[in-house]
Amino acid sequence: MSELAHQQCIACRRDAPRVSVEEINELKPAIPEWQLVERHGIQQLERLYTFSDFRQALEFTCRVGELAEQAGHHPALLTEWGRVTVTWWTHKIHGLHRNDFIMAARTDELIER
């Protein structure tokens, strides 16, 4: 398990700061396959995972959902035949929190199992 995936998510408050550029530069190397995207002014982390069929994609989707429920922090999930797009950001701060990087690293761990 990567060190980042081991870190604890903290309860994120509405006034919590978004990650700084320095923090992004510190955290992003741990999740190299993820893209930084911006939608409607909101920075997000996004990764496409590919699978052999829809059932595999659906099973992975459910595993990510379980991870999210355990952490109380939830992604956007797009499940298609052979593909799942996972997008993390923190709704209440309209951007990226350290928690999103931790959850992206944990999402990657689901594949490596």
Ligand SMILES: C[C@H](O)[C@H](O)[C@H]1CNC2=NC(N)=NC(=O)C2=N1
């Ligand atoms: C009430 C509930 O705890 C909050 O809405 C949680 C749920 N999951 C969440 N997930 C994400 N990604 N961002 C949030 O701000 C968030 N808030």
